[in-house]
Amino acid sequence: xxxxxxxxxxxxxxxxxxxxxxxxxxxxxxxxxxxxxxxxxxxxxxxxxxxxxxxxxxxxxxxxxxxxxxxxxxxxxxxxxxxxxxxxxxxxxxxxxxxxxxxxxxxxxxxxxxxxxxxxxxxxxxxxxxxxxxxxxxxxxxxxxxxxxxxxxxxxxxxxxxxxxxxxxxxxxxxxxxxxxxxxxxxxxxxxxxxxxxxxxxxxxxxxxxxxxxxxxxxxxxxxxxxxxxx
Amino acid sequence: xxxxxxxxxxxxxxxxxxxxxxxxxxxxxxxxxxxxxxxxxxxxxxxxxxxxxxxxxxxxxxxxxxxxxxxxxxxxxxxxxxxxxxxxxxxxxxxxxxxxxxxxxxxxxxxxxxxxxxxxxxxxxxxxxxxxxxxxxxxxxxxxxxxxxxxxxxxxxxxxxxxxxxxxxxxxxxxxxxxxxxxxxxxxxxxxxxxxxxxxxxxxxxxxxxxxxxxxxxxxxxxxxxxxxxx
DNA sequence: GCAAAAGTGTTTGGATTACACCCATGC
DNA sequence: GCATGGGTGTAATCCAAACACTTTTGC
Numbered sequence: 205x206x207x208x209x210x211x212x213x214x215x216x217x218x219x220x221x222x223x224x225x226x227x228x229x230x231x232x233x234x235x236x237x238x239x240x241x242x243x244x245x246x247x248x249x250x251x252x253x254x255x256x257x258x259x260x261x262x263x264x265x266x267x268x269x270x271x272x273x274x275x276x277x278x279x280x281x282x283x284x285x286x287x288x289x290x291x292x293x294x295x296x297x298x299x300x301x302x303x304x305x306x307x308x309x310x311x312x313x314x315x316x317x318x319x320x321x322x323x324x325x326x327x328x329x330x331x332x333x334x335x336x337x338x339x340x341x342x343x344x345x346x347x348x349x350x351x352x353x354x355x356x357x358x359x360x361x362x363x364x365x366x367x368x369x370x371x372x373x374x375x376x377x378x379x380x381x382x383x384x385x386x387x388x389x390x391x392x393x394x395x396x397x398x399x400x401x402x403x404x405x406x407x408x409x410x411x412x413x414x415x416x417x418x419x420x421x422x423x424x425x426x427x428x429x430x431x432x433x434x435x
Numbered sequence: 436x437x438x439x440x441x442x443x444x445x446x447x448x449x450x451x452x453x454x455x456x457x458x459x460x461x462x463x464x465x466x467x468x469x470x471x472x473x474x475x476x477x478x479x480x481x482x483x484x485x486x487x488x489x490x491x492x493x494x495x496x497x498x499x500x501x502x503x504x505x506x507x508x509x510x511x512x513x514x515x516x517x518x519x520x521x522x523x524x525x526x527x528x529x530x531x532x533x534x535x536x537x538x539x540x541x542x543x544x545x546x547x548x549x550x551x552x553x554x555x556x557x558x559x560x561x562x563x564x565x566x567x568x569x570x571x572x573x574x575x576x577x578x579x580x581x582x583x584x585x586x587x588x589x590x591x592x593x594x595x596x597x598x599x600x601x602x603x604x605x606x607x608x609x610x611x612x613x614x615x616x617x618x619x620x621x622x623x624x625x626x627x628x629x630x631x632x633x634x635x636x637x638x639x640x641x642x643x644x645x646x647x648x649x650x651x652x653x654x655x656x657x658x659x660x661x662x663x664x665x666x
Numbered sequence: 667g668c669a670a671a672a673g674t675g676t677t678t679g680g681a682t683t684a685c686a687c688c689c690a691t692g693c
Numbered sequence: 694g695c696a697t698g699g700g701t702g703t704a705a706t707c708c709a710a711a712c713a714c715t716t717t718t719g720c
């Protein structure tokens with residue numbers, strides 16, 4: 205039936221790699237760690253780990269995220285699965301990539317057993333990484349760009365209170381194209397935003413109003429009407 | 436470092452499940468097999484198999500496809516990965532779903548060691564399946580519908596020579612909405628189609644022209660201009 | 667002629683685009 | 694005042710929806 209013994213199939217391992225994206229200084233960044241163990245000791249890599257025998261794979265992604273950043277309850281998005289037989293030098297390890305979005309200001313990297321050092325790196329300046337992580341990162345980044353078009357996840361990258369110009373700049377960066385200010389504001393009219401009374405401070409021009417994404421209203425709109433987020 | 440021995444991580448297995456979609460009688464169908472082995476002997480299931488130790492996961496998906504249908508070289512699209520620790524009764528088996536599209540008329544199901552019987556089932560009449568296959572199928576179907584919007588894959592479901600009305604009916608089915616004939620034809624104007632001299636035969640109304648997708652022209656358009664398929 | 671679907675043209679209203687202009691703040 | 698970006702209005706244009714109409718086949 206099988207060309208090998210059935211038990212010989214139960215010799216694989218499984219990992220998840222968790223691409224953490226953030227946005228600062230007008231650029232999308234990924235959080236990379238410097239590995240402090242073999243294999244690829246000393247190389248930069250996407251944070252990832254083996255999945256425990258009784259652990260769901262999405263739970264493993266959450267664990268990695270919180271071990272590294274002490275942040276819980278971030279949305280995780282499943283990306284691609286990579287299964288080249290030779291991708292891992294220590295055996296057959298298949299890996300599923302996830303990505304999470306965070307506000308860089310919110311967070312402090314925690315040193316952990318497997319990460320001596322962690323650093324935010326602009327997505328267009330990623331060095332050579334361990335394993336097939338360059339491939340994983342680039343395909344996951346493409347997926348992020350895709351999702352920015354169809355889901356209101358830009359608000360997970362922007363500060364909680366943001367200006368409309370900041371939002372526009374993020375989309376201009378993601379789509380690598382300039383947008384007209386007036387038209388951008390017309391386009392986002394249907395997105396439910398909370399308008400704050402506060403304004404920008406310490407800017408040497410007219411201060412902009414601050415907004416937040418109205419998540420609960422968005423959920424309402426999804427349920428009741430047939431509103432479809434689209435950028 | 437780890438709470439268990441390193442070697443205890445290398446006790447998992449990995450499978451791929453290959454959802455094969457077809458289109459006939461105005462409905463999208465999935466090819467299901469009746470399992471003839473434990474576990475879930477006698478249950479209907481998505482064709483799938485364990486991945487061999489030295490086999491890439493996409494190669495495994497191709498293998499399943501060709502063992503079952505003797506068709507090679509179909510495009511495979513990676514879908515979601517499922518890793519609930521209890522999804523498989525015989526151990527920790529993580530699975531990645533793929534899907535392929537085929538013209539139902541083209542093909543004959545081959546009996547194989549693990550499939551005593553195979554059957555095309557309309558996507559809205561799927562019975563109780565083995566493992567978590569109902570979940571896998573429904574999420575993969577959603578992905579198919581999504582991709583029908585953004586990629587010219589409807590032509591993998593339609594006959595090689597098709598009428599514009601057949602194409603429209605497929606989209607009406609996929610999006611569960613009626614479309615205007617004249618507007619549909621205006622919308623697909625930019626899609627490169629080969630217009631055949633032949634027409635429908637044996638219809639009791641004016642016979643429609645037959646078309647085929649002009650794949651090579653599509654590739655050209657993708658490269659040269661900034662054409663973007665969109666339905 | 668009639669039924670049925672193929673195939674095309676016109677009108678209309680809403681969305682997108684380009685662009686112009688005024689406003690508030692720091693220096 | 695001037696530079697800088699915030700914020701809004703308008704006209705031109707494009708696009709999609711609605712609908713009407715003609716054409717070709719079988720019976």
